[in-house]
Amino acid sequence: MTIFSAVERTDPSPAGHGESRSQFIDRVAGPFWDQVRDLMEDWFSRLCSDAQADIRGRLRSRDDRQSKGAFFELYLHECLLRMGYTVTCHPEVDGTRRRPDFLAEKDGSTLYLEARSASSSDVAVGADARVNTLYESLNKIDSPNFFLGVDVERQGGGPLRARPLRSTLEKWLRELNPDAYRDRGNGRRDFPGMPYEADGWRIQFIALPKSPDARGKKGVRPLGIIGGARAFRVPDDEEIKNALNDKGSSYGPLGAPYIVAVSSSSITTHDYDVKNALYGTETLLIGIGPGGQTHSDALVRNPDGYWYKGDHWDHRHVSAVLVVKKLHPASIGTQQHTIWEHPDPEWSVPPLPMWRRSTVDAHGTMHFADPARTPTAWFGLTDPWPLGEPFPRKGRS
Secondary structure, three states: OOOOOOOOOOEOOOOOOOOOHHHHHHHEOOHHHHHHHHHHHHHHHOOOHHHHHHHHHHHOOOOHHHHHHHHHHHHHHHHHHHOOOEEEEOOOEOOEOOOOOEEEEEOOEEEEEEEEEEOOOHHHHHHHHHHHHHHHHHOOOOOOOEEEEEEEEEOOOOOOOHHHHHHHHHHHHHOOOHHHOOOOOOOOOOOOEEEEEEOOEEEEEEEEEOOHHHOOOOOOOOEEEEEEOOOOOOOHHHHHHHHHHHHOOOOOOOOOOEEEEEEEOOOOOOOHHHHHHHHOOEEEEEEEOOOOOEEEEEEEEOOOOOOEOOOOEOOOOOOEEEEEEOOOHHHOOOOOOEEEEOOOOOOOOOOOOOOEEEEEOOOOOEEEEOOOOOHHHHHOOOOOOOOOOOOOOOOOO
């Protein structure tokens, strides 16, 4: 059993807006992506045989949440193997019909590991899909002289009819003279714009003149600048806490260390959100002096963390939380993830040297320890990996 299609790949282009991650990795041609597929197939070949059908099906899913979640589990399984563990997938647990993802055994010790993805809601996924469908449709426009800037200011509740929009845009672009517009150093304000409203959508388009030598070329996608649709702060700490609340108490007493691994789509690389989720949201204490003047006293944490409740440590059965951010098959050699150990667990986790380690001492001070080996060394990869460029420029080898 293999993950990917046994076909000759000839299309080296980047992913389209409506293309799922699984479709892209299965389709894209080139030595760079051959290395990615080979690595995934190699990891998959070592996965428990009774788990392969489910993981393969989700890796091939067109729902990115499914394919990302499956690769996350594949990554965790491979990490346990690389650290010398014997792994059982979905082991039976006394007192419940539910099964954790992995039981890992080594030198007479055991631990359980459960994977959970802090993924987007169905509503958010549907909204993103509608916008991506719009972008794919706009890339079919014939625009020999202009790139197109797109700002979705408001999204309707359903799809936007594509044919009337493309006809309107093509007519507008044909009537523009690319030599009449110049970027005079003040951004896009000198470029022509066109508002469009239909089906509950409101979109602002901007025509960006191509350079003379780039005009009239076939097969060039017209989209140049995209944005809008939704603007919001992703509450990373809430996503992590929700994931822990969902999986933290699924199995009752296990009699061994229990680790919940959370895959986060957060674009941040700092630890602020994880600290807030586990140890409580950070708050600045403000003091008031005798004359009514205010001054900052200290940063403290509210007792609303998954572990920290002010006067006691909670959820002691969760020995540690592994937080994995923006996991992708093509970047596993450069991504370093952190395992956060409970300050007072029922069962302490053994050393897990693949990951950066976070601990809290008796005085409440947080410490971090980097692993002695890089991810590329642990996985036996070249540095850098993959070799080559993902999308080589034409005319370059």
